[in-house]
Amino acid sequence: MSELTELTIAEARDGLVNRKFSSVELTDVHIRAVEAARDLNAFVTETLDLAIERAKASDDRRAKGKPAGGMDGIPIAVKDLFCTEGVLTTASSHILDGFIPPYESTVSQNLRDAGSVMLGKTNMDEFAMGSANVTSFYGAVKNPWYVNDGKDRVPGGSSGGSAAAVAANISLGAAGSDTGGSIRQPASFCGVVGMKPTYGRCSRWGMVAFASSLDQAGPLTRTVRDAAIMLQAMAGHDSKDSTSSTEPVPNFEASITGEIKGLKIGIPSEYRIDGMSSEIEGLWSQGVEMLKDAGAEPLEVSLPHTKYALPTYYIVAPAEASSNLARYDGVRYGLRVDAETLDEMYETTRGEGFGQEVRRRIMMGAYVLSAGYYDAYYVKAQKLRTLILKDFSDAFKKVDAILTPTTPFAAFAIGEKMDDPVQMYINDVFTVPSSLAGLPAITVPAGLSNEGLPLGLHLITKPFGEETLFCVADVLENLVSFHTKPAYLSKDAR
Amino acid sequence: MTYLIQGRTNDWEVVIGLEVHAQIISDAKLFSGAATSFGAEPNSQVSLVDAGMPGMLPVINEFCIQQAVRTGLGLDAKINLHSVFERKNYFYPDLPQGYQISQYLHPIVGEGMVRLDMPDGTREIGVERLHMEQDAGKSIHDQDPNRTFIDLNRSGVALMEIVSKPDLRSPEEAGAYLRKLRAIVQYLGTCDGNMEQGSLRCDANVSVRPSGSDELRTRAEIKNINSVRFVMQAIEYEAERQVDVYETGGSVVQETRLYDPDRGETRSMRSKEDAHDYRYFPDPDLLPIDLTPDFVEEIKKNLPELPDAKKVRFISEYGVTESDAGILVAEQETAKYFEEVALGRDAKLAANWVIHELFGVLNKVGKGISDSPIVADKLGNLVDLISNNVISSRIAKDVFEEMVAKGKDPGVIVEEKGLKQITDAGEIEIAVNNVIADNADQVKKFREGNQKLVGWFVGQVMKKTQGKANPQMVNELLLEKLKG
Amino acid sequence: MALDEATVRKIAKLARIKVPENEVPTLAEELSKIIEWIEQLNEVDTENVTPMTSMAEMVMPKRADKVTDGNYPDRVLSNAPNPEGPFYTVPKVIE
Incomplete structure (x- = not known):
């Protein structure tokens, strides 16, 4: 493949500004990359003609000296959770068969307004429910990383297609969404940077809802700087989303100064979970040492309710999902299975339209909200959430950021961990607490597992502290100096 | 004057609570910028939010909050500075999101009171609460043999649900309560009170108990009754039905019933027989409503004079009788009309003419006072002609008839027909x-x-x-x- | 089991999801496992804790009472399965 696909967003931006290549040229090589990598199944819908059209428009703007924004001409991928006007949007669910939104989500509109070029809609876990991208109606996504054991690895999820696309040099960046780790965990599994901003930073308008109090859009990129550039384009207040923040959006790229002297980095003892592998433990300690060497001050902190975060999440998220997904009823859009009676139509449409995991979570959610159980489960979970939030705010009185592993293990083989839903849920053990508290967090590839698969380190900070995150993550990225490429990029066929 | 149903074994008392859905007067919907006007083309006043499209989010209409607070103040009710929108989850084709955004544990308005003037004295009926919620769309069942058609124009329109305490004891009281409530919201400008167009709808919870007992027995809920008369008829029928059930050894089941005005009876709604479990929880797409005391105070300062206060003033200022004052304030338009006629004139004479002559004519032609064939100004002129002895009361009636027929000014009629009183x-x-x-x-x-x-x-x-x-x-x- | 088969049928009905009868036992087992797992929350004393009701610590934004949207039935109906004129349709509902 062309070296243009190996660029970072920052490099591509410079190349476009300095007229080293045009957006059409840049887009064209990426289109070929998309076509060549179809076996990864990273996309549900490719929008290649549209991409060329937008690339041309970008070049025209630049020729007139009026580039649109910070990402003008940059080819990216968009998770199929963002509604895109005139382009099929499925959330990887059968139930959204044929759904062509007559509107554009705020985040994808912001990315368009910044001039970026959409290559397609990426595959994902159905309705973002999953951690392996195996629940997609459109089939599993393959992780571009594999080892010589003949097994395809999962890319993580739910933003698995986005992570795979960025890792496999198919797109320079991708928009994802994170509810309990859906950006960070696949980014970690695919060896890329994944960033979940503060709840409210990016508008949820036009983003297919999974769990409204948790869903947050964010970028997946190859570098921390690229994540800063891309978040800049995505973020901002939106009056159409009542939970959208009015906090001013700072210049994120400017926060990358390389200077972390004196910053206090919290190490939460509760994240040393039972049975944590030595490779994860080692990676984490290494990260602490590196930041210390760079002048930061590591401090033990306590987040006592950490172990309750996952069960709390698995009450709150399904509860909200059971209600959010009630609108998929075969009446106004998407799949309808015809039947004699209304209830028959509802039940068969929803029974056939939703996959197993989604059905399970909807029923779980309906159960925890139902009469007689609401207080015992839902209210209890919301109380735990208050306690989890308090843990973090107490910790952030002492430290500027918290460092943890991103995932408890590296990417596993497709088909594994499928028997027991709770085992699958463990994937998000390190990412869920910050989701419940609405905090910004970022994962940076930090090393390889013993098997040779990427592992990430995870930084969390206080609300609207994205600048701190980018700054520390950039330093960590430089110190780690992770340059290994996925096996897929060097395979013979290419 | 207690309303009792005479049974075979004993007398029975009726216990009634009303839940009134009042459409808030606003230009746009509760959570979207789509219009609310009545009678638009199907699915034209529908935004992507109202159609429950994926990823669409609600944003509250501030004016609707003001309207709800205004109504609460008009009901002498407690305004809750903190209230929460929750989702009421159920499936119905005219409910596009699969849930209705409503208020449940924390409504915007708490306990209040409505005063009724009954023939045997004043009755105070407690208001339990008032909360805001979205209306659903409309299901049309009679256009196609096999299908129901859905129009979402009403979907998302702002409603207030006003719930009374089970304080009502007769169909007459229920009717009086509903009329009074309608008058109050009309005075406040928060709901147009039009029951035919569905701006005001009523559910009645009815139960019966042996006279003298204070137990609360199982109630039936009669849904969606759309006129005061039907509410009274439905309650009367339902109460008698329940008495009959008890007296034949049966028991009343808690259920939703529908009033059929053609047959004058209520019947069970089988489609609603599923045990409902609405799974309420706070809507995560919205934040709680937190009002400041100043916000409430500002609305309070600008409240119009309400029927009870107006009645007192009419008695003291115009010297009309209590019963006439009650009639005159029952509707805001009537009160306004009366004051225009009475201002600077013989108010008792004015009241007489409005209540007896004008109402007589309006009843006969089936018109409301706002469509009166005689405008207030002209009726005032007639009162002047009588007071100034230009014509006698007897002649005035002829002039009045002529005014109804031709819409002419009474002075002109008197001139043309030479009806001037002889005082020489x-x-x-x-x-x-x-x-x-x-x-x-x-x-x-x-x-x-x-x-x-x-x-x-x-x-x-x-x-x-x-x-x-x-x-x-x-x-x-x-x-x-x-x-x- | 925390959740018996009758409850599974009940919540499937509540959620309007058809669950084939032969899948009910497995589903009951799976959901029970999850329920048992989440019940570890009972270890935590939350007596005096306020449940979280909103993520964003701000005053709820409000819109002015202006008509700014709607009037595009074609867009609203563009994805409708089996529409009839300006209406959505569903199998006949008997009230």
Whole structure:
């Protein structure tokens, strides 16, 4: 493949500004990359003609000296959770068969307004429910990383297609969404940077809802700087989303100064979970040492309710999902299975339209909200959430950021961990607490597992502290100096 | 005057609570920028939010909050500075999101009170709460043999649900409560009260119990009744049905029933028989409503005069009777009309004309006061003509009829038809003299002691003057002459 | 089991999801496992804790009472399965 696909967003931006290549040229090589990598199944819908059209428009703007924004001409991928006007949007669910939104989500509109070029809609876990991208109606996504054991690895999820696309040099960046780790965990599994901003930073308008109090859009990129550039384009207040923040959006790229002297980095003892592998433990300690060497001050902190975060999440998220997904009823859009009676139509449409995991979570959610159980489960979970939030705010009185592993293990083989839903849920053990508290967090590839698969380190900070995150993550990225490429990029066929 | 149903074994008392859904007057919907006007093309007043499209989010209409607070203040109710929107989850094709955004544990308005003037005195009916919620769309069942059609124009329109305590004890009280509530929201400008168009809808919770008991028995909920009369009829039927059930050894089941005005009966709604479990939880797409005391105070300062206060003022300011005042304030338009007629005039006379003559005509032609064939100003002129002795009350009725028919000014009618009252003593004396001269017999009878005949003489004089003579002058002159 | 088969049928009905009868036992087992797992929350004393009701610590934004949207039935109906004129349709509902 062309070296243009190996660029970072920052490099591509410079190349476009300095007229080293045009957006059409840049887009064209990426289109070929998309076509060549179809076996990864990273996309549900490719929008290649549209991409060329937008690339041309970008070049025209630049020729007139009026580039649109910070990402003008940059080819990216968009998770199929963002509604895109005139382009099929499925959330990887059968139930959204044929759904062509007559509107554009705020985040994808912001990315368009910044001039970026959409290559397609990426595959994902159905309705973002999953951690392996195996629940997609459109089939599993393959992780571009594999080892010589003949097994395809999962890319993580739910933003698995986005992570795979960025890792496999198919797109320079991708928009994802994170509810309990859906950006960070696949980014970690695919060896890329994944960033979940503060709840409210990016508008949820036009983003297919999974769990409204948790869903947050964010970028997946190859570098921390690229994540800063891309978040800049995505973020901002939106009056159409009542939970959208009015906090001013700072210049994120400017926060990358390389200077972390004196910053206090919290190490939460509760994240040393039972049975944590030595490779994860080692990676984490290494990260602490590196930041210390760079002048930061590591401090033990306590987040006592950490172990309750996952069960709390698995009450709150399904509860909200059971209600959010009630609108998929075969009446106004998407799949309808015809039947004699209304209830028959509802039940068969929803029974056939939703996959197993989604059905399970909807029923779980309906159960925890139902009469007689609401207080015992839902209210209890919301109380735990208050306690989890308090843990973090107490910790952030002492430290500027918290460092943890991103995932408890590296990417596993497709088909594994499928028997027991709770085992699958463990994937998000390190990412869920910050989701419940609405905090910004970022994962940076930090090393390889013993098997040779990427592992990430995870930084969390206080609300609207994205600048701190980018700054520390950039330093960590430089110190780690992770340059290994996925096996897929060097395979013979290419 | 207790309303009791006489059973075979004992008398039964009725216990009624009303849940009233009142459409908030607003230009746009509760959570979207789509219009709310009645009668638009199907699915034209629908935003992507109202259609429950994926990823669409609600943003609250501030004016609707003000309207709810205004209504709460009008009901003398507690305004809750903190209230929360929750989702009420159920499936129905005209409910696009699969849930209704409503308020549940924390409504915007708490306990209040509505005062009823019943023939046997004043009754205070407790209001339990008022909360805001979105309306659903409309299901149309009669357009196709196999399908139901869905129009979402109403989907998302702002409603207030006003829930009474189970304080009502008769169909009459329920009717009076509903009329009073309608008057209050109309006065406040928070709901137009139009029951035909569905701006005001009523669910009635009805149960019965042996007279004298204070238990609360199982109730039936009669849904979506769309006129005051039907509410009263439905309650009457339902209460009797329940008495019958108990007296034949059965038990009343808690269920939703529908009132069929054609048959005058309620029947069980089988489609709603599923045990409902609405799975309420706070809507994560919205934040709680937190009001400041200043916000509430500002609305309070600008409240209009409400029926109860107006009634007191009408009695003291215009000297009308309590019962007339009650009639005049029952609807804001009537009160306004009356004040226009009464201002600077003989208010009692004005009240009389509005209540007896004008209402008589309006009832006959089936019109409301806002469509009155006689505008207030002209009725005022008529009152002036009477007060100033230009015409007699008797002639005034003819003039009034002419006004109804032609819409002309009363002064013009009087001029054209020469109906001006004769107040010239000389002219009247001639007529009186003539009548006395022509009726010697009657004069004799009178002088022999039949005092009642004076009325007959007045009639004769009026006849001679085509009713235009000033009756009082005629009376005086006649007495003077007859007594001779 | 925390959740019996009758409850599974009940919540499937509530959620309007058809669950084939032969899948009910497995689903009951799976959901029970999850329920048992989440019940570890009972270890935590939350007596005096306020449940979280919103993520964003701000005053709820409000819109002005202006008509700014709607009037595009074509867009609203563009994805409708089996529409009829300006209406969505569903199998006949008997009230």
